[in-house]
Amino acid sequence: MVSFNGIEVPADGQKITIQYGKLVVPDNPIIPFIEGDGTGRDIWKAASRVFNAAVEKAYGGRARVVWYEIFAGEKAYEKFGEWLPKDSINAIREFVVAIKGPLTTPVGGGIRSLNVTLRQELDLYACVRPVRYFTGVPSPVKNPEKLDVVIFRENTEDVYAGIEFQQGTDRAQKMINFLNDMGYNVRPDSGIGVKPMSITGSKRLIRRAINYAIDSGRRTVTLVHKGNIMKFTEGAFRDWGYQLAREEFKDITVTESELNAQYGGKLPEGKILINDRIADSMFQQILTRPDEYSIIATPNLNGDYLSDACAAQVGGLGIAPGANIGDSAAVFEATHGTAPKYANQDVVNPGSVILSGMMMFEYIGWKEAANLIISGFSKTIQQKRVTYDFERLMEGATKLKTSEFASAIIDNM
Ligand code: NAP
Numbered sequence: 001m002v003s004f005n006g007i008e009v010p011a012d013g014q015k016i017t018i019q020y021g022k023l024v025v026p027d028n029p030i031i032p033f034i035e036g037d038g039t040g041r042d043i044w045k046a047a048s049r050v051f052n053a054a055v056e057k058a059y060g061g062r063a064r065v066v067w068y069e070i071f072a073g074e075k076a077y078e079k080f081g082e083w084l085p086k087d088s089i090n091a092i093r094e095f096v097v098a099i100k101g102p103l104t105t106p107v108g109g110g111i112r113s114l115n116v117t118l119r120q121e122l123d124l125y126a127c128v129r130p131v132r133y134f135t136g137v138p139s140p141v142k143n144p145e146k147l148d149v150v151i152f153r154e155n156t157e158d159v160y161a162g163i164e165f166q167q168g169t170d171r172a173q174k175m176i177n178f179l180n181d182m183g184y185n186v187r188p189d190s191g192i193g194v195k196p197m198s199i200t201g202s203k204r205l206i207r208r209a210i211n212y213a214i215d216s217g218r219r220t221v222t223l224v225h226k227g228n229i230m231k232f233t234e235g236a237f238r239d240w241g242y243q244l245a246r247e248e249f250k251d252i253t254v255t256e257s258e259l260n261a262q263y264g265g266k267l268p269e270g271k272i273l274i275n276d277r278i279a280d281s282m283f284q285q286i287l288t289r290p291d292e293y294s295i296i297a298t299p300n301l302n303g304d305y306l307s308d309a310c311a312a313q314v315g316g317l318g319i320a321p322g323a324n325i326g327d328s329a330a331v332f333e334a335t336h337g338t339a340p341k342y343a344n345q346d347v348v349n350p351g352s353v354i355l356s357g358m359m360m361f362e363y364i365g366w367k368e369a370a371n372l373i374i375s376g377f378s379k380t381i382q383q384k385r386v387t388y389d390f391e392r393l394m395e396g397a398t399k400l401k402t403s404e405f406a407s408a409i410i411d412n413m
Contacts, residue, residue: 004032004091005071005080013066016096016364018328023096025364027063032091036101036353037073038338043350044101046406050350050373051357053410058368068095072114073103084114089121098331099360101353102338112162115324115333119155124324124331125201126208127153127303130359131310131320136381138393139315147290147314150218152209153303155324157201158233159193160300167191197233197299199240206241208325209297210249213272220267221253223276224298224306237299238276245274279306286310311335318389319351323359330363332356346401349387351377354409372413379412380405 002009013030016023035044048067055064070088077083083106092098103114118124129151133144165172167189175192186192206223213221223242227235245253249272256275259265267273277285279302286293286309298306311320322335334352342348354373361370381390384397385408391399400408 004087004094005076005085007069010066010068013068015094018096021327023364025366027059028066029097029364030066030068030095031360032068032070032088032095032098034070034072034088034098034100034103035075036334036338037075037104038102038340038343039345039348040073040101040103040334040338042342042344042346042348042402043334043353046350046402047353047357049403050354050376050406050409051361051369054361054369054372054376054413055366057372057413058366063366070098072100072118077106084117089118092118092122092329092331096329097360097364098329099353099357100331100333102334102336104338104340116160118331119324122324122326122329122331123156124326124329125154125156126205126325127151127155127307128212128323128325128359129153129307129311129320129335131307131314131316133314134316134319134378134381136384136394137315137319138390139313141287141313143290144314147286147310149286149290149293149310150212150216150295151303151307151310152205152212152295152297153307154197154201154205154237154298154300156300157197158300159195160304161194161196163194163196165192195230195233197237199236202237202240202299203244204327206244206297207248209295210245210253210272210274213295214252218272218294220273220275220292220294222282222293222296223274224279224282224296224302225276226279226302227276228278234279234299234302241276241297242274282306283309287313307335315393316351318349319355321352321355321359323356323363325363330360332360332363346403347388348402349389350402350406351387354406373409376409376411376413380408383408383412 013028014026016025016029070091072084072088105113132148165175172192176186179186209221223238225234225238227238253272253274311317320335323332358370358373385400386397387405391397
């Protein structure tokens with residue numbers, strides 16, 4: 001019997017596999033889950049009921065998910081004395097698609113962040129964050145419904161690569177000497193960080209964004225960069241993006257200059273517009289002209305800022321879903337933390353994990369289940385039946401517990 005962390009793989013499920021770059025999904029896929037720390041347990045209990053109900057309603061017993069628990073974070077530490085057991089990573093590799101709640105970041109102990117480790121070990125190079133408005137969610141802008149974007153943030157490079165040298169150390173001094181020998185003038189009391197960005201890392205991210213545009217019928221892919229200042233990293237990201245579009249998607253993409261020169265500014269049927277924006281201007285554009293953007297592909301740091309700013313714009317920071325996707329595995333996850341002060345109280349909003357599950361069903365091609373989750377979720381918010389975090393911002397709302405919110409979504413499917 002195959003097992004991970006000493007726990008047998010359920011015999012009634014089958015593996016999702018990848019053939020010729022495409023997922024092959026059985027009717028009874030085994031999907032590993034990490035319930036998460038703190039409020040993760042409350043959220044997983046509620047979210048998994050929503051997932052099972054959506055699948056049951058969509059496929060009436062013809063398909064079902066065989067959930068398989070794997071461990072990370074505090075629960076893993078209590079059980080196995082490790083924050084992220086190798087077997088949990090191996091299980092995700094084996095079963096290709098997984099979902100997780102939030103995890104505590106251990107303080108000290110050598111691990112920087114469990115999430116970062118997972119992304120690196122499994123080479124989950126695209127952080128995908130869809131940001132859209134749900135009617136009724138309290139938002140700080142006048143027309144939040146105009147924003148509907150999917151952000152593809154590069155997940156492995158840039159200043160997040162972890163190549164840093166602390167001020168005052170020998171290694172920092174070596175770097176400073178090296179740079180000064182190359183003709184730069186770096187202050188002797190500097191700390192140093194390195195920003196690597198490669199053709200490989202950039203192109204695979206942008207390729208995924210363009211393919212997503214094709215599959216989802218979206219019409220614009222915007223490369224967001226700070227290439228006017230960082231020419232050989234951010235500027236190169238933009239150039240490699242256009243090059244990729246020319247080399248691999250020539251028949252279906254047009255650039256902004258081609259659009260104006262050849263098509264009178266009107267995007268022809270069946271084509272996808274590839275344009276680019278400088279990051280600082282993009283923060284203005286996404287607020288003032290949100291409906292001009294659809295898919296955003298961007299390096300790591302820009303993507304980190306932009307995805308939270310966009311989520312805040314639609315009031316959805318607490319319900320924003322996310323996924324980390326690579327060529328051989330994908331992990332869908334809550335974007336908020338463990339909110340430990342509310343643990344085991346059945347009060348927090350499970351929306352982020354529920355919508356991450358919706359993304360997961362879309363990813364494995366179970367669109368009917370995904371749509372049921374979206375419609376149940378939207379209706380429940382419109383009825384103003386919400387958890388405490390939304391209730392305190394909405395007039396005339398009914399405050400529900402985590403579990404009651406899940407039941408309301410199920411009733412509304
Ligand atoms: P946090 O857990 O996100 O909580 C900050 C505040 O956000 C909470 O006090 C609560 O605000 C609100 N909140 C978060 N999740 C919510 C939910 N599901 N429903 C309603 N409100 C929610 O951030 P933190 O306190 O900085 O971090 C706690 C731990 O989580 C740390 O160990 C951190 O490293 C980790 N973390 C993990 C992830 C991840 O696994 N993806 C991400 C971020 C942080 P109110 O108090 O105002 O109600």
